[in-house]
Amino acid sequence: MAHLQLDGIGRRYGHFQAVDSVSIEAGPGEFLTLLGPSGCGKTTTLRIVAGLVEPSTGRVLLDGRDVTRLGAAQRGIGMVFQSLALFPHMTVAQNVAFGLRMRRVAAGEAAGRVRRMLEVVRLGHLAERYPSQLSGGQQQRVALARALVIEPSILILDEPFGALDRKLREAMQVELRRITRELGITSLFVTHDQEEALLLSDLIAVMNGGRIEQCGTPREVFERPATPFVADFMGVTNILEGRFVAGNEAGRIAAAGALLPAPPGCALPDGAPVRLGIRPERIALRPAAGPGPAEGALAGEVVEAIYHGSNSSYRIALPSGGTLTAVRPNGQEEGQEAPLFAVGQPVLAAWEAGAATLI
Amino acid sequence: MTVAAAGSLPGEAVPVAKGRPALAAALRHPAALLLLPACVAVAAGLLLPILYLLALSLNPPVTGEVALAGELTLRNYARLLDWFYFSVLLRTLWVSAVTTAISTVLGVAVAHSLWRTPPHRRGLLVVVVLAPLLVSIVARTFGWMLLLGDQGLVNAVLLRLGLVEAPLHLMFTQGAVIVGLVHVFLPFMVLSVLAAYDRIDPAIPEAAGTLGAGPFTVFRETILPLLNPGIAAGVTIVFSLAMSSYVTPALMGGSGAGVLTTLIYQQLVVTYDWHFAAALVAVLLASTLLLLGAVLYHNARRTRAWMTRPGSAPR
């Protein structure tokens, strides 16, 4: 259990700034996730923490101690690599024992710790197998056990579940959560999957182009995205630009040629430019009754309808030029068959005031 | 198709096809016929002459005679039971083994630094490593003569620096032969080992590092074992090439550094005793195959457990 702090970390490759003044912090036992699209610098940041890459600027602090100049072997950090990097010529038990052997732990004690760790990841019965004789999920757990058995101050995981199928991935996520909570270990996790990040993390740092766009609890990042990028990454794919119109109650927002309800609790000056974000699944659709806009709703035309099974997604062209995406559940709802909309059909899109966020 | 028909009865074809999918697949496709010229060439150029020579070694020695005779005898082999020939065999094995060992150490070192080199600079370095192969073996050997001869560069420098009183006798020694052979064969070792390096996940040494291993331990514990297939391939190539090399031992070895090939050459060209030469060929072939076979078998036994292809059934 340790306190991890990155202080203004940056890394250049030639003229390319792969990581740019990243400052994040994870308290003892916290699970911090770096979330971002491919190539945004997640792995580079992780490798800087692990001591595999030297930062061009900034410091890495472990429990307040500056470890920026220490080599990987001296940091006592457990790392699970994107490719797992198991030692193919060693059995599962030998793989897990490697770190203990490097630390000159007595053979008897090491054997006991290896056995206990293999129990934790539920691999006790496969100790004598070689990595090539294991399934993907089992290899995954060996990598985890190998990183954890040295009782590292920090556990670092680089998209460890990327190669697994959906079901196994979910099982491994639950497993990882159980193990890290059980051992109370500080973890730094990397993924580009927002669901995975939300499920696992105490803190999420959303990265884009080498910078941290927002850092907060899953709820903060999900419900109050600070930038359009974070909003988009968190599934708020509809963003309307408009102006705030002060009124008697909560006020309204003028956007896309309509007056829309403003989210509750926003006190802005009249005419202030705003960005309104709405999740696709929060948009309700109904057939347009007649021509012209309706109060508090956006009129448009369905230009794409995709059936996904339990729900359908619709792309709606707005007269103002933009498009909205709406995702509606299919099947029975309150005793009625939910309507399916067809391409070319005029519809009205509306949402509850609380469903939208200002970004 | 015709190959399959000629080799087996129609009824046999099915179980064979079941047991060896690769062979069966090859035979089912007309492309297998493309192998025919190569097979003919190998048979005509390699197997037949060797079989002929082995048969010849069992005929009584008649100077200048190269036709097969009906009479079989072990007299040529009996002649080998002599300390002189035994010492030549030992020297051949020794020179080849030392050449292989030095090539392995240097080859791993060179391949390691090539592996560490960023890809865009690696192409040029590989060409440099291969450069010895671009120069004729005779020219290369004469280069070494200029360097190692009594009036050569090395002696000139040593004399000038006052490190030696009289020129060292470097050329026409066993050491000179080994230097020459290593020079020629190193590229084969480097390429074999480099191929093995390229199959290593670069995260593996990093993982060992995060687990607390220093650079040397990382190499010994995680890289070296994974180089095993490449080193085995390189050892096979270099050892067999060294055992059968002729030009370098002939030009760089003195009278006291004769090896099996130079002895064979003498028997063939100087004494015209083809029958005894054939027996020497048999010894050369057998000792190479036996030694390599033993080394490779031992090696395969050690690595068999983990070197299963991903996806093959666990045992």
Ligand SMILES: Nc1ncnc2c1ncn2[C@@H]1O[C@H](COP(=O)(O)OP(=O)(O)OP(=O)(O)O)[C@@H](O)[C@H]1O
């Ligand atoms: N050694 C290097 N030399 C040059 N550029 C590099 C190097 N390593 C990384 N980069 C660049 O830095 C950027 C960030 O790379 P990084 O591996 O950190 O991305 P990532 O967020 O982990 O992506 P992914 O999700 O695809 O793994 C990329 O654009 C990459 O091309």
Ligand SMILES: [Mg+2]
């Ligand atoms: Mg990455």
